[in-house]
Amino acid sequence: GHRMTWQKYHRYADIVNWATFLRDRDPMVKVESIGKTHEKRDIIMLKISKSGGGSKPAIWIDGGMHAREWISPATVTYIANKLVTNNKRQYDDLLEMFDWYIVPVVNADGYEFTHTGDRFWRKTRSGTGNIYCKKGVDPNRNWDFKWGSSGSSKDPCSDIYAGPRAFSESETQSMSQKILQLRSQLKMYLTFHSYSQLWLIPYGYSKYEKPADYNELVRLASQGKAALERTYGTRYQMGTAPDLLYEAAGGSDDWAKGVAGIKYSYCLELRDTGRYGFALPASQIVPTGEETMNGVAALARSLATKL
Numbered sequence: 309g310h311r312m313t314w315q316k317y318h319r320y321a322d323i324v325n326w327a328t329f330l331r332d333r334d335p336m337v338k339v340e341s342i343g344k345t346h347e348k349r350d351i352i353m354l355k356i357s358k359s360g361g362g363s364k365p366a367i368w369i370d371g372g373m374h375a376r377e378w379i380s381p382a383t384v385t386y387i388a389n390k391l392v393t394n395n396k397r398q399y400d401d402l403l404e405m406f407d408w409y410i411v412p413v414v415n416a417d418g419y420e421f422t423h424t425g426d427r428f429w430r431k432t433r434s435g436t437g438n439i440y441c442k443k444g445v446d447p448n449r450n451w452d453f454k455w456g457s458s459g460s461s462k463d464p465c466s467d468i469y470a471g472p473r474a475f476s477e478s479e480t481q482s483m484s485q486k487i488l489q490l491r492s493q494l495k496m497y498l499t500f501h502s503y504s505q506l507w508l509i510p511y512g513y514s515k516y517e518k519p520a521d522y523n524e525l526v527r528l529a530s531q532g533k534a535a536l537e538r539t540y541g542t543r544y545q546m547g548t549a550p551d552l553l554y555e556a557a558g559g560s561d562d563w564a565k566g567v568a569g570i571k572y573s574y575c576l577e578l579r580d581t582g583r584y585g586f587a588l589p590a591s592q593i594v595p596t597g598e599e600t601m602n603g604v605a606a607l608a609r610s611l612a613t614k615l
């Protein structure tokens with residue numbers, strides 16, 4: 309069995325056990341290690357696919373890039389579990405239409421450290437050579453697209469340290485290679501962060517650079533956002549990160565669109581808007597999972613009409 313309950317936040321080992329449980333129970337699920345973290349943990353990816361072959365359009369989902377954003381892995385596992393369980397066959401169409409690649413915790417070292425050391429750790433756990441300050445690299449400043457150009461720091465002590473070079477981190481390196489390997493299949497890239505209730509559209513690196521198809525991305529996202537909001541009335545704002553937050557280069561969403569060429573790339577900042585922030589009570593996991601699942605399902609359904 310497994311211990312996953314979505315009634316509390318789980319350790320990485322529980323998440324890995326739950327994934328292997330699903331794999332053992334359902335032939336649709338495969339679990340693969342896409343690489344190792346700095347501390348040699350396996351970065352696991354679930355592949356949910358009704359067909360053996362890999363020619364179907366696919367959707368990528370990841371969570372836990374920033375260690376302290378606990379609602380992200382909780383929501384991503386909730387979504388994967390819903391898809392696999394497919395209660396009353398409500399997601400039959402989504403399983404017929406797409407293969408799903410899901411990485412619940414990209415930054416597993418950081419995530420574990422938020423349970424054992426510092427609850428509000430953000431970065432990876434790699435050494436930076438500077439022993440007098442916080443180690444680690446911000447994995448969402450480490451991707452090789454406009455790397456280091458804005459909203460990131462060259463100071464290893466900073467929480468937004470971009471790293472010594474693009475893809476210096478094993479976590480971003482491993483994940484980017486897997487995405488490139490799947491690029492012809494991938495039609496949508498979704499990365500989950502927290503908090504602020506934002507549906508972010510590329511690009512994040514510059515106030516002035518919007519992709520040529522920005523309006524198309526907005527239109528598709530509006531479907532997802534509406535379904536999410538309809539669930540419990542949770543309000544989201546939509547726009548680019550520079551419009552709603554700040555400029556920041558080296559994010560995975562920008563790279564997925566700008567380099568991997570995945571047209572529909574989004575970053576969601578989940579609940580809440582700051583009352584609890586990163587310390588969102590576990591009682592909000594299920595409602596957050598539910599509304600976000602509805603958003604993702606509506607998003608995937610409208611994407612399906614475009615393929």
Ligand code: 0X9
Nearest residue numbers: 448501502512549556559562575
């Ligand atoms: O700063 C970030 O990496 C994200 N916000 S968070 O509070 N979760 O740290 C926003 C990333 C938006 N995307 C890009 N700037 N590319």
Ligand code: ZN
Nearest residue numbers: 374377501502
């Ligand atoms: Zn984040």
